[in-house]
Amino acid sequence: xxxxxxxxxxxxxxxxxxxxxxxxxxxxxxxxxxxxxxxxxxxxxxxxxxxxxxxxxxxxxxxxxxxxxxxxxxxxxxxxxxxxxxxxxxxxxxxxxxxxxxxxxxxxxxxxxxxxxxxxxxxxxxxxxxxxxxxxxxxxxxxxxxxxxxxxxxxxxxxxxxxxxxxxxxxxxxxxxxxxxxxxxxxxxxxxxxxxxxxxxxxxxxxxxxxxxxxxxxxxxxxxxxxxxxxxxxxxxxxxxxxxxxxxxxxxxxxxxxxxxxxxxxxxxxxxxxxxx
Amino acid sequence: xxxxxxxxxxxxxxxxxxxxxxxxxxxxxxxxxxxxxxxxxxxxxxxxxxxxxxxxxxxxxxxxxxxxxxxxxxxxxxxxxxxxxxxxxxxxxxxxxxxxxxxxxxxxxxxxxxxxxxxxxxxxxxxxxxxxxxxxxxxxxxxxxxxxxxxxxxxxxxxxxxxxxxxxxxxxxxxxxxxxxxxxxxxxxxxxxxxxxxxxxxxxxxxxxxxxxxxxxxxxxxxxxxxxxxxxxxxxxxxxxxxxxxxxxxxxxxxxxxxxxxxxxxxxxxxxxxxxx
Numbered sequence: 252x253x254x255x256x257x258x259x260x261x262x263x264x265x266x267x268x269x270x271x272x273x274x275x276x277x278x279x280x281x282x283x284x285x286x287x288x289x290x291x292x293x294x295x296x297x298x299x300x301x302x303x304x305x306x307x308x309x310x311x312x313x314x315x316x317x318x319x320x321x322x323x324x325x326x327x328x329x330x331x332x333x334x335x336x337x338x339x340x341x342x343x344x345x346x347x348x349x350x351x352x353x354x355x356x357x358x359x360x361x362x363x364x365x366x367x368x369x370x371x372x373x374x375x376x377x378x379x380x381x382x383x384x385x386x387x388x389x390x391x392x393x394x395x396x397x398x399x400x401x402x403x404x405x406x407x408x409x410x411x412x413x414x415x416x417x418x419x420x421x422x423x424x425x426x427x428x429x430x431x432x433x434x435x436x437x438x439x440x441x442x443x444x445x446x447x448x449x450x451x452x453x454x455x456x457x458x459x460x461x462x463x464x465x466x467x468x469x470x471x472x473x474x475x476x477x478x479x480x481x482x483x484x485x486x487x488x489x490x491x492x493x494x495x496x497x498x499x500x501x502x503x504x505x506x507x508x509x510x511x512x513x514x515x516x517x518x519x520x521x522x523x524x525x526x527x528x
Numbered sequence: 529x530x531x532x533x534x535x536x537x538x539x540x541x542x543x544x545x546x547x548x549x550x551x552x553x554x555x556x557x558x559x560x561x562x563x564x565x566x567x568x569x570x571x572x573x574x575x576x577x578x579x580x581x582x583x584x585x586x587x588x589x590x591x592x593x594x595x596x597x598x599x600x601x602x603x604x605x606x607x608x609x610x611x612x613x614x615x616x617x618x619x620x621x622x623x624x625x626x627x628x629x630x631x632x633x634x635x636x637x638x639x640x641x642x643x644x645x646x647x648x649x650x651x652x653x654x655x656x657x658x659x660x661x662x663x664x665x666x667x668x669x670x671x672x673x674x675x676x677x678x679x680x681x682x683x684x685x686x687x688x689x690x691x692x693x694x695x696x697x698x699x700x701x702x703x704x705x706x707x708x709x710x711x712x713x714x715x716x717x718x719x720x721x722x723x724x725x726x727x728x729x730x731x732x733x734x735x736x737x738x739x740x741x742x743x744x745x746x747x748x749x750x751x752x753x754x755x756x757x758x759x760x761x762x763x764x765x766x767x768x769x770x771x772x773x774x775x776x777x778x779x780x781x782x783x784x785x786x787x788x789x790x791x792x793x794x795x796x797x798x799x800x801x802x803x804x805x
Contacts, residue, residue: 258787259782318592
């Protein structure tokens with residue numbers, strides 16, 4: 252790992268690393284915030300998965316999370332949202348919702364995307380192994396994300412309940428099999444057989460496997476994507492069927508932006524901290 | 529004024545307005561955060577002046593100030609850092625430290641800059657007059673800024689002690705007559721006669737006029753610009769001569785970035801709140 256940047260923030264340190272990813276077959280950059288407690292001890296970690304068009308930097312600069320992470324003694328790890336580089340195939344029309352910046356946290360099976368687009372393996376397996384160099388206690392980990400990253404956090408947590416202690420999401424894509432963003436991404440990365448899509452659909456996974464992890468979801472009621480793309484009602488209905496508790500908040504006036512995330516990030520980090528102890 | 533954007537943030541609202549500026553002779557954009565208290569009452573206001581290369585947006589997205597402004601019931605007004613538009617002359621080599629994005633909060637006297645570069649008049653006179661449309665109590669105003677904007681806040685406050693109740697700065701350019709950024713800007717906007725520069729040099733102004741306003745300055749010790757460009761020691765020495773108290777903090781490890789600003793913005797807003805009542 253090559254340290255690209257390091258800046259003091261709330262008495263801790265915000266770092267950016269570059270490394271060669273074997274599962275994505277390209278160079279990748281990720282960010283990590285180490286709270287002041289990490290100077291003397293290992294600390295628990297929260298993974299943040301960003302949404303469409305983001306890199307590792309959006310959350311770092313806009314969410315205001317370092318203040319609370321410093322208080323609670325939590326590290327926050329922010330991966331990029333897709334493989335990167337000139338050799339990595341993009342959406343044919345360079346659309347924002349597929350290809351670069353839109354990896355959907357899955358393992359692609361369709362050419363030409365199956366060579367690089369393995370963001371599920373990257374987040375679940377490769378990235379945690381890299382992090383052993385840092386003063387982190389990876390046995391105490393939680394995961395959260397926004398929009399496409401909320402989809403990523405929910406699907407990854409439901410499939411790996413032993414690896415995370417809690418999961419939360421802002422404005423997640425709750426049922427990608429049933430919305431335009433998801434249709435395009437799942438068909439493009441996984442093919443047209445919708446059976447394969449269920450592996451990466453939080454609502455379908457919850458109905459199939461249930462979830463014993465604590466789940467928190469917050470959603471802005473003035474979010475332009477709420478009705479067509481996000482569909483939290485489908486996930487909440489599945490949770491009811493499976494007798495899974497979801498701490499759900501619908502917030503009048505808030506939209507899909509980082510202004511919404513910043514307004515509620517403290518509640519999310521305190522939620523995770525309860526289980527990371 | 530034309531409302532360009534409006535987003536809920538910490539139960540208040542972050543807005544961006546566009547208007548035709550008469551003193552700058554161009555269209556301008558500024559941002560304003562209205563805390564939840566502004567829904568029912570007028571609120572005091574803090575002006576934020578940004579540094580080189582910034583627009584009205586940097587502070588809004590990166591400083592994390594809305595949380596504290598919402599708690600304290602403060603509005604925050606963020607102007608742009610220079611006149612804008614194709615008709616506005618820029619640095620001949622489009623350098624970052626002169627011309628567009630680098631108005632230095634002064635009234636230029638040298639052609640071709642004297643037609644548009646009147647940021648002092650804009651911030652002190654024109655912008656407050658526009659704000660009467662909003663639920664603000666402009667008799668309770670303070671001013672703060674970063675780097676070039678710290679220079680702007682200090683010089684404007686020292687020259688207009690009846691218009692502001694307190695002034696603060698992060699990493700300000702404290703003596704532009706005595707540093708490369710200032711030499712270039714003051715010579716370019718005001719001409720080579722250094723006598724004219726004293727009107728826009730916080731250290732020179734303090735020695736000439738003193739200051740009865742409360743002043744707070746914070747500076748990162750790991751700031752790459754500290755020794756060559758910022759020179760807080762000159763301002764502090766002038767304050768000692770004038771028997772002016774400055775609440776000064778030098779913070780080991782912190783650099784010139786918004787990570788530093790975000791780490792200490794709460795202290796600055798609480799400082800201003802003490803005097804805004």
